Amino acid sequence: MRISRAAWVAGALVGGAALCGTGWDYRPLAPDPPEAVAPGSAETKRLERALRRLRPSGRYIVIDRGASRLWLKRGDEVLMEAVCSAGSGRLLRDPQGDRRWVFDTPRGYFEVRDKIVNPVWRKPDWAFIEEGLPVPEDPGERIEYGVLGRFALPFGDGYMIHGTLYERLLGSPVTHGCIRLGRVDLARLYASVEIGTPIFIF
Amino acid sequence: MPAPRLLLAALLTTSLSGPTPQERLLSAASGDAFYLVVDDASKRLSLRLREVVLLEREASEVELATRRLAFRRAPAEGALLDHPWLEGRLWPPRPDPRAEIVPGQPAGGEQGAEPQPCFDVEFEGGLTLEVRSEEGCPLGTGLALRWASLKALWGWTDGEARARLRLVVPDRVARELHAVIPDGVRLVVLT
Numbered sequence: 001m002r003i004s005r006a007a008w009v010a011g012a013l014v015g016g017a018a019l020c021g022t023g024w025d026y027r028p029l030a031p032d033p034p035e036a037v038a039p040g041s042a043e044t045k046r047l048e049r050a051l052r053r054l055r056p057s058g059r060y061i062v063i064d065r066g067a068s069r070l071w072l073k074r075g076d077e078v079l080m081e082a083v084c085s086a087g088s089g090r091l092l093r094d095p096q097g098d099r100r101w102v103f104d105t106p107r108g109y110f111e112v113r114d115k116i117v118n119p120v121w122r123k124p125d126w127a128f129i130e131e132g133l134p135v136p137e138d139p140g141e142r143i144e145y146g147v148l149g150r151f152a153l154p155f156g157d158g159y160m161i162h163g164t165l166y167e168r169l170l171g172s173p174v175t176h177g178c179i180r181l182g183r184v185d186l187a188r189l190y191a192s193v194e195i196g197t198p199i200f201i202f
Numbered sequence: 203m204p205a206p207r208l209l210l211a212a213l214l215t216t217s218l219s220g221p222t223p224q225e226r227l228l229s230a231a232s233g234d235a236f237y238l239v240v241d242d243a244s245k246r247l248s249l250r251l252r253e254v255v256l257l258e259r260e261a262s263e264v265e266l267a268t269r270r271l272a273f274r275r276a277p278a279e280g281a282l283l284d285h286p287w288l289e290g291r292l293w294p295p296r297p298d299p300r301a302e303i304v305p306g307q308p309a310g311g312e313q314g315a316e317p318q319p320c321f322d323v324e325f326e327g328g329l330t331l332e333v334r335s336e337e338g339c340p341l342g343t344g345l346a347l348r349w350a351s352l353k354a355l356w357g358w359t360d361g362e363a364r365a366r367l368r369l370v371v372p373d374r375v376a377r378e379l380h381a382v383i384p385d386g387v388r389l390v391v392l393t
Contacts, residue, residue: 021273026265029242029393047224054253066381091300132305202256
């Protein structure tokens with residue numbers, strides 16, 4: 001059977017038109033029907049109370065890793081804003097073995113687990129490997145005083161908010177996962193939070 | 203289980219069957235997952251965790267797209283936005299360069315990939331959140347995203363593709379969002 005030229009043309013036109021009329025159809029969102037919103041109903045109030053209960057009732061810390069900023073807040077009120085440093089995201093391999101470390105600050109919800117004055121750093125293996133030094137056998141050789149600043153606020157898994165000797169690097173992601181703060185901001189934060197204060201890191 | 207958690211669980215049981223904005227929020231806010239809230243009335247997008255707003259930015263446009271095949275619109279799906287969308291994944295994925303430290307050499311310095319001004323967040327079940335810069339997309343990324351959108355239109359994707367929610371935001375905001383939106387994020391849309 002031969003298909004005439006006219007049929008080909010007609011088919012192409014119909015197919016082309018169909019293709020032109022095919023796509024994602026963008027339009028503004030339709031509002032919820034009024035009955036779905038039900039403002040002021042007992043059920044709505046109950047849900048709003050449940051939502052409020054999820055929020056911290058007192059002070060809490062918010063840390064933006066990308067912007068290197070830390071805020072102390074209560075409700076929507078900002079009590080304090082500081083420049084900080086978060087994890088560098090860098091990778092370190094142990095040249096002598098299979099171990100590897102990624103220096104990220106974790107995201108998520110945490111709480112202040114402790115409040116430490118004059119914290120002492122027990123240097124982990126990676127700190128020696130990073131410096132190109134042998135990992136010492138003697139635990140006493142791991143102790144370093146003063147490098148974490150005057151205060152530390154641990155929030156789990158070895159991560160802390162602490163001070164730094166290198167305040168000029170604040171504002172850049174250069175740490176091994178902890179949050180560094182300047183001396184003045186650290187003292188103010190330490191005085192303003194309690195054990196259990198929520199920390200939100202994103 | 204502590205009492206507030208029990209109450210929350212009980213509320214969630216009822217909330218999953220209902221479409222009110224509070225129920226959507228409560229359902230997304232449960233647990234320790236980050237979630238995005240798109241509020242169409244105020245044209246704002248926020249990143250939240252446990253109902254704490256971590257980041258909030260304005261969009262200039264918010265639009266929802268459904269399929270149109272040969273001039274025939276897909277029937278409006280009433281249930282499309284009445285529940286949280288889960289497990290959002292960035293596309294193209296955020297580059298993970300992981301600069302390596304050379305032992306014995308000073309570390310320091312900033313690393314990180316250049317954030318994208320145009321990207322998608324693909325949610326399980328078929329909703330894609332398109333974040334687009336007001337200034338347009340770089341040619342390569344724009345073409346890749348357009349191709350992904352076409353593939354979704356024709357169903358050439360692994361998962362389901364039901365709808366696309368487009369947010370147009372200032373270039374700076376788009377890049378900021380690309381840097382902060384975590385994988386596994388949830389989405390709630392308030393209309």
